[in-house]
Amino acid sequence: MAAAQEPLVFTVTRRAPELIPPAKPTPFEYKLLSDIDDQGSLRFRVPVIYFYRKRNDKMDPVEVIREAISKTLVFYYPLAGRVREGAGRKLGVECTGEGVMFIEADAEVSIEELGGDAIQPPFPCFEELLFDVPGYSGVLDCPILLFQVTRLKCGGFIIAVRLNHTVSDAGGIAQFMNAVGEIARGADSPSVPPVWQREILNARDPPRVTCTHHEYDDVPDRKGTLISVGNMVHRSFFFGPAEILVLRLLVPSHLIKCSTSELLTACLWRCRTRALQFDPEEEVRLLYNINARGKFNPPLPKGYYGNAFAFPAAVTTARKLCQNPIGYALELVKKIKKDFSEEYMRSVADLMVLKGRPPSTAVRIFHVSDVTRSGLGDADFGWGRPVYAGAARGGVGNRPVAATFYVSCKNKKGENGIAVTVSLQASVMEKFAAELDHLLKNNDQLVINNTSIPTKSAL
Numbered sequence: 001m002a003a004a005q006e007p008l009v010f011t012v013t014r015r016a017p018e019l020i021p022p023a024k025p026t027p028f029e030y031k032l033l034s035d036i037d038d039q040g041s042l043r044f045r046v047p048v049i050y051f052y053r054k055r056n057d058k059m060d061p062v063e064v065i066r067e068a069i070s071k072t073l074v075f076y077y078p079l080a081g082r083v084r085e086g087a088g089r090k091l092g093v094e095c096t097g098e099g100v101m102f103i104e105a106d107a108e109v110s111i112e113e114l115g116g117d118a119i120q121p122p123f124p125c126f127e128e129l130l131f132d133v134p135g136y137s138g139v140l141d142c143p144i145l146l147f148q149v150t151r152l153k154c155g156g157f158i159i160a161v162r163l164n165h166t167v168s169d170a171g172g173i174a175q176f177m178n179a180v181g182e183i184a185r186g187a188d189s190p191s192v193p194p195v196w197q198r199e200i201l202n203a204r205d206p207p208r209v210t211c212t213h214h215e216y217d218d219v220p221d222r223k224g225t226l227i228s229v230g231n232m233v234h235r236s237f238f239f240g241p242a243e244i245l246v247l248r249l250l251v252p253s254h255l256i257k258c259s260t261s262e263l264l265t266a267c268l269w270r271c272r273t274r275a276l277q278f279d280p281e282e283e284v285r286l287l288y289n290i291n292a293r294g295k296f297n298p299p300l301p302k303g304y305y306g307n308a309f310a311f312p313a314a315v316t317t318a319r320k321l322c323q324n325p326i327g328y329a330l331e332l333v334k335k336i337k338k339d340f341s342e343e344y345m346r347s348v349a350d351l352m353v354l355k356g357r358p359p360s361t362a363v364r365i366f367h368v369s370d371v372t373r374s375g376l377g378d379a380d381f382g383w384g385r386p387v388y389a390g391a392a393r394g395g396v397g398n399r400p401v402a403a404t405f406y407v408s409c410k411n412k413k414g415e416n417g418i419a420v421t422v423s424l425q426a427s428v429m430e431k432f433a434a435e436l437d438h439l440l441k442n443n444d445q446l447v448i449n450n451t452s453i454p455t456k457s458a459l
Contacts, residue, residue, distance in 0.1 A: 010109035012128035012150065017136075019143070021099035023070040026077035031093045033083075033166055034201035035349040037307045038091035040359030042165040043139045045146075047130055047392040048173060048376065051119050053111055054155030055383040061157040062104045062149045065381055068184035069100065069147065076176055076194050076305075079144050083164060089357050091166055093144070100145040103131055110154035111387065118412045119388040120419040122234040126392055130160035139164055157383075160392065165307070171291065172305035174375035184381040195303035200296075207350035210343060215287050215313035216351060219363040225278070226362060232402055232423040234393045237436065238409070239264060240417035246440050250326045258330055260418070261370045261406060262337070266329035267439060268404065268420065269366045273321050275424070275431035278364060280319035286329075287311040287360060287367040288336055296342045310348050311360065311367065312336040318364075370406040372418060377408060394421030 052061070073080045081095040107129070114123070123129065129150055136142050146162040163173050179190035239247075239260075247263050248256070269286050278284060289311045293300045300308055314332035321329055352358075360367075369391075376389040390407035402423035409419040424432055 008109070008113060008124040010107055010113075010125060012105055012107045012125065014103055014105040014128075014131055014148070017101050017103050017131075017133045019099035020066060020070050020073070020102045020147075021097055022073035022077055022080050023067075024074050026074060026080065026097050027095060028097065029095050030084075031078055031095060031196060032198060033091045033093065034198035034306055035203045035352045035357075036201040036310070036345070037166050037198060038089070039348075039352050039357050041311075042307060043359075044165055045137065045139065045162045046165045047126075048161045048163065048170075048390065049121075049123065049126075049129065049392045050159040050161075050177075050376075050379060050389045051111060051114065051387040052157050052159070052381070052383045053387060057155065059382060061151065061159075061381065061383070064184050065147070065149050065159065065180065066102060066104075068180045068381065069102065071183045072176070072180045072190065073100065075179065075190055078196065079167065079176065081144065082141050083139060083144065083166060085140055088353075093167065099143070100147060101133060101136055101143040103133075103146075103148040105129075105131075105148055105150040107150050107158075108153055110152055111156040112154065116412075117387055117410050117414065120236045120238065120409050121391060121407070121421050122236065122393040126160075129158055130162055130392065132162075137162075139166060156387075159381075167307075168305050169307045169309055170369070170371045170374035170376065171293065171308065174378065175303070175305050177379040178375060181379045181381045192303045194305055195301040196306075197301060197304060198306050200300060200304070201306065201308065201345065201349055203349045203353040204346060207353045209347050209351045209354065211347040213313070213348065213351055214285060214315045215311055215360045216355070216358055217285075217313075217361050219283070219361045221363045223279075225276075225364060227425055231425065233426045233429050234421065234423050235429060235433075236394075236419045236421050237433075238411050238417050238419055240411055240413075240415040243417070243440060247326075250439075251330065252325075252327045255327055255330050255334070258334060261372070262330060262333045264406065264418065264420065265333050265368050266326055268368075268422075268436075269333075270321055270326065270329050271435040271439060272366055272422075272424075272432055273318055274435050275428050276364075277431075278318040280317065280322075282318050282364060283315055284318050284321055285361065285365045286314040286333065286336075287365055288314070288333065289367075289369040290337060290340045292340075292342070292345045295340065295345065310340070310345055312340055312344065313361075313365075367403045368406070369403055372406050372408045390419075391421055394423040 078093045081093045144164045148160045150158045391405035405421045
């Protein structure tokens with residue numbers, strides 16, 4: 001289940017960072033971000049990584065991708081600008097045409113040494129594969145995108161990207177990268193034209209909060225439960241067909257049609273809460289990212305590449321979550337998805353304006369982002385689909401909130417599944433892994449068609 005990796009150290013040689021501007025002159029203008037984009041919780045840079053096998057000896061991936069980025073920026077010219085902050089902490093993009101940061105690199109390592117077809121996060125020497133250029137890592141007044149393309153000794157390569165999250169979400173960066181891929185393969189323009197139109201997700205006039213938003217509750221950390229991401233260990237756990245089947249046996253019949261994402265979230269939330277050992281009566285929260293693109297009437301325009309998601313919260317006590325069967329947590333997950341709507345998104349935008357664009361709460365939360373359907377794995381620059389495309393690790397950002405990502409991948413048997421990134425203190429990680437192992441192998445009871453049956457360990 002766990003994606004254990006042997007320690008691997010290798011040398012990466014980088015050339016000096018350079019700015020890649022659009023290939024043609026672009027408009028100089030100021031574009032406001034939406035009131036969903038510029039909330040406090042998104043003011044950080046998120047890393048995404050792609051691994052590709054050798055396909056073509058005649059093409060240099062660095063040159064192909066560098067040129068394709070420049071051409072694609074003509075259509076996505078705001079990404080070549082800089083984020084500025086105005087009155088009331090309102091963010092916008094000054095379309096300066098300065099360009100995105102680009103680093104060319106070579107590494108003495110092969111795809112096979114990194115895991116072959118079973119590559120999963122966290123990745124060894126990640127800081128060398130996506131170098132953090134000093135002075136250019138901020139949200140304001142810095143390049144919106146940073147690319148590092150690293151050639152591997154096997155002929156494959158890695159593309160690592162660091163994105164200013166205030167400008168795009170996973171679906172947005174996937175759209176941009178797919179456009180780069182199309183142009184790298186010879187297209188004159190993206191098949192999906194980019195759409196800005198951030199005003200669609202602005203607050204109403206007058207703003208009015210019409211929904212309950214426990215994700216923005218002001219929860220004090222009286223017991224010092226917050227731990228910085230820098231003091232955490234990172235690990236991933238693989239869930240393939242066998243693991244999902246075992247978890248489904250825990251689900252009562254009236255919930256059996258739950259999605260894999262809902263099921264995983266319910267199980268992981270309970271295991272994680274047990275491992276953290278909160279006081280029984282303390283409130284715990286699940287924050288669950290939900291894509292809003294199809295929730296609007298009419299839907300958001302095809303090609304919209306701004307942030308178009310929210311993370312509604314489920315709230316319960318540690319005692320109820322840990323002592324009840326999995327069905328209890330699953331009901332909470334399904335309810336927040338059922339209640340999510342266009343009105344909910346409008347209410348979030350209004351709350352941002354009324355309360356000064358606050359960050360989400362960080363105390364006793366489990367924040368999940370399922371990017372298995374984001375389109376990140378579709379990017380083809382002429383070398384086919386990536387071996388792996390998705391989150392570089394959990395626990396990104398500058399807040400003490402370690403987001404957990406669900407990413408599509410394969411295991412060493414070639415089975416398709418989901419890698420779940422987890423970031424916790426080392427001692428808590430051991431407890432979490434033990435809880436998960438117990439759930440998968442030594443359940444006290446399995447529930448099949450509303451009938452409880454003892455497992456072997458209980459006989």
